[in-house]
Amino acid sequence: MSGFELTPEQVSLRELAAEVAREVYAPKAAEWDRDRTPLPDDEVQRLAKLGFLGMVLPEEYGGHGGTLLDALIVQEELAKECRPAAFQVFETNVGPCRVIEFFGTEQQKKDVLPKTVSGEITMAIGISEPDAGSAATDMRTKARLEGDEYVLNGSKRWISNGGHANEYLVYCRLSDAPGAKGIGAIRVAKGTPGFSFGAPEKLMGFRGIPSADLYFDDVRVPCDNLVIPAGGFKQLFGVFSIERLGNATMSLAIGQASLDRTKAYVQERKQFGRALIEFQNVQMVLADMATQVEAARLLIYRAAMNAGNGLPVPFEVSVAKVFANEMAKKVSDQAMQLHGGNGYSEEFGIERLHRDAHGWAIAGGTPAIQRTRIAAELLGRTFSQRVPEVMQ
Structure with missing residues (x-):
């Protein structure tokens, strides 16, 4: 059995999340994007009733005691169609509530975590x-x-x-x-x-x-x-590694959605009397997109599986975030190219994926900053980016 193989429960969780994304959020996502509409309260309650909020939090505080990977699986499926819906799952599973879980007082946990799971507070x-x-x-x-x-x-x-x-x-x-x-x-x-x-x-x-x-x-x-x-800054950023994996998963979802839509498009769209997929250049680009997406998924899964219910390894997180962030920008751009003029139209949703890809690469520590962390972890030392006082 592969170390990255999902359990039957996780497969069922993915199927449920994908169905909700497809049936509930896909029809609304473009409108919410156009109008800059935050996720409505009734949709937050829907996610809570499905058990998607705080699913990694301890059962004693209303959570489901799931693993980090469980949450990322749900987040990815929702984010393929609607980032605002996925963001609600993001905030309640990999966001600041995890700092409360790991380092808050007992009273803080009782005050915050159950209300997070129920969707009462964000x-x-x-x-x-x-x-x-x-x-x-x-x-x-x-x-x-x-x-x-x-x-x-x-x-x-x-x-x-x-x-x-x-x-x-x-x-x-x-x-x-x-x-x-x-x-x-x-x-x-x-x-x-x-x-x-x-x-x-x-x-x-x-x-x-x-x-x-x-x-x-x-x-x-x-x-x-x-x-x-x-x-306690180091403690805070230790937990922030969880949020960075959530960030990387948003990028993964954008890359996968770009690939999925492009696979369908190049088989349907015809030019010069034949489907786009019959052109070797299109095949090469599609293969490159798939390779990038799969590599990002494996890096994210490695970090998430090794973390289990605890904190992930910072090196694994930074590597996953760098790759996934840059993958999403590249793959969504390739999707736009293969869609031609349609890729630049709001109607096909590709330009929305590309816009969001750039946002997730900025949030949570840019790829450039992650590279300094990777180097530090590799060499077991920190590197100051500040100008030495003698040079100021």
């Missing part, structure tokens, strides 16, 4: 800032302790689900220690006085997945909202 993560993107440790958002409260000031940029989620896991400076040593994380609920949002972003892709800046102006939250104390 969570978003706040890391990037206007001057701290790839250089995350340059963040300036700060929380100072005053009595039994933390007072937050600062802002966050490029926050997926920003303004739409109910809860935010905010990475911030909790001490004056430099770099990662002073960074931790605090829960902040939507509606907390002083916590506001910028205008919804109008992005090239990711339409239907809300994005907005977060602003903190003397936002007071109880000390009990502290999830990770100062110095």
Whole structure:
């Protein structure tokens, strides 16, 4: 038996997710993309009733105790047709709620996880800032302790689900220690006085997945909202490896969907009196697309299977994310080429796949940043990207 062979239960899970994607979300996806419509509440409840939300979370908190691969299988099938629906599964299985699961207090787990599984609340993560993107440790958002409260000031940029989620896991400076040593994380609920949002972003892709800046102006939250104390940045990014695998799976879905649609198109479309697939160049491109997609899937499955219910190996995650992100951009572009002018039309959905492919390559740490992590893991050391003080 292959180490990457799915169990009968996982095969059934894939078939169910594929049916839901095809019957429920495929007819609505283009409209939601055009109108930038977030996933409606009744659709969130549908996903909850299907058991797709928080499926990896412990049963004692309402989850199903499944593996990371279980969640990625569902996410891929939904994302082939509708990224906003898949994103809901993404957030509840590989998003900030996993930080709560691994490092939150017992009360935090009871407060957050069951509501996540039921679809009652959604969570978003706040890391990037206007001057701290790839250089995350340059963040300036700060929380100072005053009595039994933390007072937050600062802002966050490029926050997926920003303004739409109910809860935010905010990475911030909790001490004056430099770099990662002073960074931790605090829960902040939507509606907390002083916590506001910028205008919804109008992005090239990711339409239907809300994005907005977060602003903190003397936002007071109880000390009990502290999830990770100062110095816990490494723990936060350990769990963030799970989110990166979810990101890679979005790219995998885009690549697979591009391939599937192109396979059908080149067998139906005729030029010069014969189907496109009869031209050797088309065969070569299609074979290249398939090879890229399959390689990405194997890299993702390796990392997910090795993780089981725990944290994945950072090296395996970064390799999978780099390859999958770049695969999705390339394969969706090849799909556009083989569709000709139709690939550039909204009617065929290929241009939407290509737009979203670029978004997932930016989110969660770009391929360029992942390559520095890969090199660091290979050599067992870190590499500072900062200009040495003597050269400044």
